[in-house]
Amino acid sequence: MIFPKWVDKVTPVLVMGAAFSMIALVFVFWYWFSPKNLNVGYQPEQPINYSHKLHAGALGIDCRYCHFTVDKAAHAAVPPTQVCMNCHEIVQTNSDEIKLVEASYSNNEPIQWVKVHTLPEHAYFNHSRHISAGVGCSECHGRIDQMEVVFQAEPLSMGWCLECHRNPNANLRPQEFITEMQWPVAESSFSVLSEQAFSVADVKALSAGKKRLFSREEVGGKIAANLNINPSQNCSACHR
Amino acid sequence: MSQDTSDSVALPRLVSGNPSFSDIARDVTAPTSGTPPSWWVIAFVAAMSLLMLYGVSVVWLVWEGVGVWGVSHPVAWGYGIINLVWWVGIGHAGTLISAVLFLCRQRWRTSINRFAEAMTLFAVVCALQFPALHTGRPWVDYFMIPVPNQMLLWPNFRSPLLWDLFAFNTYLLVSLLFWYVGLVPDLAVMRDRAKKGISKILYGVFALGWRGSARHWINYERAYLILAGIATPLVLSVHSVVSFDFAVSQLPGWHTTIFPPYFVAGAIFSGFALVVTLLIIAREVYGFKQFVTLYHIDTMNKFLLATGCMVGYAYSIEFFMAWYSGNEFERFAFVNRAFGPYAWAYWIMFCCNVFVPQLFWIKKLRRNIAVAFVISILINIGMWFERFVIIVTSLHRDFLPANWGYYIPTWVDITMYLGTFGLFFTMFLTFLRFLPMIAISEIMGIMDKANPHHASYKTDENATKQNV
Numbered sequence: 099m100i101f102p103k104w105v106d107k108v109t110p111v112l113v114m115g116a117a118f119s120m121i122a123l124v125f126v127f128w129y130w131f132s133p134k135n136l137n138v139g140y141q142p143e144q145p146i147n148y149s150h151k152l153h154a155g156a157l158g159i160d161c162r163y164c165h166f167t168v169d170k171a172a173h174a175a176v177p178p179t180q181v182c183m184n185c186h187e188i189v190q191t192n193s194d195e196i197k198l199v200e201a202s203y204s205n206n207e208p209i210q211w212v213k214v215h216t217l218p219e220h221a222y223f224n225h226s227r228h229i230s231a232g233v234g235c236s237e238c239h240g241r242i243d244q245m246e247v248v249f250q251a252e253p254l255s256m257g258w259c260l261e262c263h264r265n266p267n268a269n270l271r272p273q274e275f276i277t278e279m280q281w282p283v284a285e286s287s288f289s290v291l292s293e294q295a296f297s298v299a300d301v302k303a304l305s306a307g308k309k310r311l312f313s314r315e316e317v318g319g320k321i322a323a324n325l326n327i328n329p330s331q332n333c334s335a336c337h338r
Numbered sequence: 339m340s341q342d343t344s345d346s347v348a349l350p351r352l353v354s355g356n357p358s359f360s361d362i363a364r365d366v367t368a369p370t371s372g373t374p375p376s377w378w379v380i381a382f383v384a385a386m387s388l389l390m391l392y393g394v395s396v397v398w399l400v401w402e403g404v405g406v407w408g409v410s411h412p413v414a415w416g417y418g419i420i421n422l423v424w425w426v427g428i429g430h431a432g433t434l435i436s437a438v439l440f441l442c443r444q445r446w447r448t449s450i451n452r453f454a455e456a457m458t459l460f461a462v463v464c465a466l467q468f469p470a471l472h473t474g475r476p477w478v479d480y481f482m483i484p485v486p487n488q489m490l491l492w493p494n495f496r497s498p499l500l501w502d503l504f505a506f507n508t509y510l511l512v513s514l515l516f517w518y519v520g521l522v523p524d525l526a527v528m529r530d531r532a533k534k535g536i537s538k539i540l541y542g543v544f545a546l547g548w549r550g551s552a553r554h555w556i557n558y559e560r561a562y563l564i565l566a567g568i569a570t571p572l573v574l575s576v577h578s579v580v581s582f583d584f585a586v587s588q589l590p591g592w593h594t595t596i597f598p599p600y601f602v603a604g605a606i607f608s609g610f611a612l613v614v615t616l617l618i619i620a621r622e623v624y625g626f627k628q629f630v631t632l633y634h635i636d637t638m639n640k641f642l643l644a645t646g647c648m649v650g651y652a653y654s655i656e657f658f659m660a661w662y663s664g665n666e667f668e669r670f671a672f673v674n675r676a677f678g679p680y681a682w683a684y685w686i687m688f689c690c691n692v693f694v695p696q697l698f699w700i701k702k703l704r705r706n707i708a709v710a711f712v713i714s715i716l717i718n719i720g721m722w723f724e725r726f727v728i729i730v731t732s733l734h735r736d737f738l739p740a741n742w743g744y745y746i747p748t749w750v751d752i753t754m755y756l757g758t759f760g761l762f763f764t765m766f767l768t769f770l771r772f773l774p775m776i777a778i779s780e781i782m783g784i785m786d787k788a789n790p791h792h793a794s795y796k797t798d799e800n801a802t803k804q805n806v
Contacts, residue, residue, distance in 0.1 A: 100529070101540045109546065124485050132488045259488035 133255035141249035142212040147195050154279070155243035161235050161277040168235075169276075172224040176211050179203045214248050215239065221256070221336050231329075232321050233262075233272040236279050243279040259336070263329035268316030270327065281314075352446050352784050354628045358676025359782050366774045366781070369624055374771060377623060386764035389464070392757020395750050396471060404474040408749040413733045413745035418472045420725040421502035421755050423580055424608070425465035425762075426506065427601075427721065430577060432458025433513060436520070437569035440562075444561055446637055448780040449629045452524075453620065454613045455517040460765040461612075462510045464758040469502065471754075495511065498582035505579040508570050512565035516565045522548050523558065523779040531750070577605040584728065589645055591732030594659070607645035607691070608721035614638050614714035616766070620775065629776050632705045639704040642717065646695030649724070653688060675731045679744060683725050690720025 129135060153159050161168065164181055168174040179202045192194050197301050202209045215238075217223050228238075236242065240251025252258060262269050322329065327337075356364065374382075389572040399400050399406055409416040469478055482503050484493050493500045529541035548554060581601035584592035594600075614635065623628040660672040676684050682709040688795035703709045735742045769775070786792045 100538055101547070107545065128486045128488070134488070253488070255488040257488045260490045 100200055102277055116197055133253040133258075134276055137250055137255075138253055140214060142214060144212055144247060145210050146198050147247075150242045150248055151246050161242075168225045169229040170226050172222075172226065176213075176227045192327050214250055215254060217254060222338050223336070229276055230273075231266075231325065231327050232273065232276065232318070233266075234269070234271050234276050234278065234281055236281070237262075237269045241279055260331065263331055266327060266329050267315045267322055270316075270318035270321045272317070272321065352449065352633070353781060354631050356786075357628065359785075359787075360605055360786075362781055363531070363778055365626075366629075366778050367531055367601045369770060370774065371531070372774055375623075378390065378767065378771065382767045385760050385767055388757055388760025389764050390760070391753050392760050395753040395757055398753070398761065399471060399750060400474070400476060402451055404472060406748060407748040408745060410676070410743070410745075410749050412736050412743050413730055414540045415729050415733060416745055417747050417755055418468045419752040420722070420729055421758060422465050422468040423601075423725045424539070424722050425461045425468075425758065426509075426580060427577060427605035427608045427725075428718075429458040429465065429509070429513075429609065429610045430573060430602070430605035431463035432456075432461075433509075433516075433569050433573045434606055434609065436516060436579070437566040440566045441570060445784045446634055448777055448784050449634055450613060450617060450638075450776075451632075451780070452517075452520065452773075452777045453617060454609075455513065456766065456773075457613060457616060457713050458513050458743070459510070459517060460762050460769075462506065462513065462607075464762050466506060467754075467758060468504075468626045475741070482724065483552040493507075496757045498586045501579045501582060505576045512569050512572055516562075516569050518544075519558070519561050519565055519778075520777060521773065524774045524777060526550065526750045527778050528774065544669075573606075577601045584732075587732055589732050589736070590660075590665070590667045591675065591728065594656065594788070595747070596655060596659070599748055600649065603645050603648035603652065604721060604724060607642065607649055608644065608718055610638055610641045611714040611717035611721070613709055614642070615718065618711045618714070620770070621705075624775075626776065629781060632707075635707065635710055636701070636704045639698045639710055639713075642714070642734060643695050643704075646691060646698075646717070647706070650692035653692065670735075671732060674735055675727060678731065678735065680727065680731045680734070683723050684731070687720050687723040687727050691724060692714045694720070727772065 153164075154161065164177040165174045166177070166181075182199050184204050186196050186199055191200070199209070201207075210249060229235075238252055238254070239248075242248060269280075275281050353362075355756055403798065407416060407418065409418070432451075435454040436451040437446050438679065440451070467480075468478055473479055473481075480487075480501070480535060481491055481716035482493060495502075523543060525541050526544035529538060529545045532538040579602065581597035585594055585597035617630055617638075618635070621627055657672050657676075660668045663669070675681075694713055699702045731743050734745055781790055
């Protein structure tokens with residue numbers, strides 16, 4: 099006899115182990131290597147202690163005041179120091195942080211902000227296209243108004259993009275509320291729906307005192323129908 | 339008389355001479371023991387050199403991208419798919435010999451089935467190189483497999499190219515299992531004959547504790563039969579699916595309903611041809627003339643004749659259908675095939691595959707080793723050109739004359755093709771060195787003395803008791 103008796107049990111263990119490892123390997127990649135696990139929560143340290151919670155939340159400054167190209171161009175601009183100085187020439191000038199902004203302004207050296215939301219180079223994304231379709235800022239960036247330091251709230255993976263492209267209605271809203279961090283703001287917000295998004299009949303029905311609230315899908319569905327929104331699922335829509 | 343059936347029927351003796359069981363085991367395992375002969379070392383070094391050439395070509399391909407191949411507009415499918423279809427076609431002989439002939443009780447298969455199955459496996463491995471590498475980015479080849487992923491990417495199940503993936507991998511897996519199950523009793527022989535500790539252990543591991551008890555044999559026979567049943571439809575399905583790559587498209591010259599049977603016949607044709615080539619070499623250098631007799635070569639050549647006539651029929655009926663369809667594009671595709679810029683390739687194909695095998699109508703030539711060897715090589719050249727003709731001539735003059743072009747392979751195309759021979763022969767020579775190339779237990783089973791009704795059974799009773 100070359101082998102001891104216990105070897106008999108090794109073969110089934112190896113076979114089962116191999117089958118299990120194949121499944122486990124797929125699971126490991128699908129779960130732990132996914133952007134949902136790896137990228138969500140990415141919160142790099144910024145050169146200046148800028149608080150979105152204060153500016154966008156407490157002060158209620160519109161997103162577009164600083165990121166002013168977001169509804170006009172593919173790229174959402176990171177504001178130059180000049181934008182900060184619009185206010186901070188007179189506001190909080192004694193703060194240590196503002197002194198850094200001041201230094202950047204007077205030395206004519208941009209602040210080296212760290213990019214948080216990165217897409218791969220082979221994916222083309224256009225901010226203005228999504229804004230004009232009615233995708234609110236918070237759909238992708240989360241509750242920026244509650245973040246002291248900005249972090250990535252959504253996976254920004256291809257599958258995540260496709261989920262919305264396949265069923266966009268739940269993420270569409272009227273233009274008036276595009277930068278609202280919470281949508282619907284309140285029940286009453288549905289009574290000031292834009293004519294762009296709703297047909298005249300809808301507005302009339304609402305003003306006639308119709309009590310029933312529309313669901314997000316219904317609102318989005320009407321916006322999609324009126325603006326003829328039909329998101330592409332072609333490879334070439336994003337991979338040009 | 340009633341007892342002695344095998345003498346009354348004029349069956350050819352499948353094993354010449356009258357070797358004892360221990361002679362068979364000794365002779366078949368002889369190439370695996372002692373120092374390898376010098377021709378083996380030379381062949382192995384040559385195969386490894388080709389394999390290195392392959393490695394260099396692959397590195398260059400991956401480094402530079404598929405642009406280093408000759409494929410371009412309008413011939414976007416070139417050597418890659420030609421070689422894929424050619425290799426996987428060769429791989430068909432193994433299953434046909436081992437499964438279909440087994441179910442048909444063709445006992446002459448026992449001398450060649452192990453050999454042909456090994457050839458099948460290695461040919462399929464060579465074939466799989468091309469779909470894996472043609473993407474240019476082999477690290478994203480998992481895109482081809484339906485696994486859950488964050489991109490929500492899912493293969494296109496309407497594409498025959500995906501069916502290929504499943505067909506090939508099923509085929510590889512089933513062939514591997516079939517080959518391995520057949521090997522188990524022989525691995526036990528190797529284990530028992532092994533002298534060194536390490537080979538004892540290695541053969542022992544793979545022999546799965548085979549002792550040759552009656553219970554083992556019952557389970558073994560049952561498993562082998564089931565696997566033969568599973569493998570049999572694969573003989574037809576794999577190359578049918580390969581033919582769908584072309585037949586499902588709408589290109590004149592490809593969009594033909596005859597493709598599946600035509601491809602299957604061609605695959606068996608080329609597979610048998612390579613088995614004959616390799617078998618003739620092996621039987622000469624290893625002196626296995628008692629196991630692989632002229633009767634075996636003769637029978638194999640009959641298969642070549644039959645399948646050669648089938649592909650000849652397919653070539654002709656394609657022309658007839660092109661004419662009969664009344665479709666001018668279909669007609670053009672076929673006239674262009676035979677008389678256009680690639681006529682040289684078409685006529686190489688036609689001569690090698692249709693005219694040359696007709697020599698096998700003559701029994702003397704069927705039993706002539708030299709003739710069979712040369713013809714088998716010509717057939718493999720012809721079958722390579724068949725794929726070349728189908729793929730290149732259908733593409734090079736497409737619907738827009740402004741697009742017409744002439745496909746020329748680059749050096750990377752050629753070295754990758756030659757390189758797969760390195761891969762194939764490296765694996766094959768390793769197989770010859772480490773595993774019995776003839777199924778020892780099956781050969782013993784077809785001997786007269788293994789037949790309880792045969793006169794010689796009693797006299798050799800002691801030999802049958804030997805552990806096989």
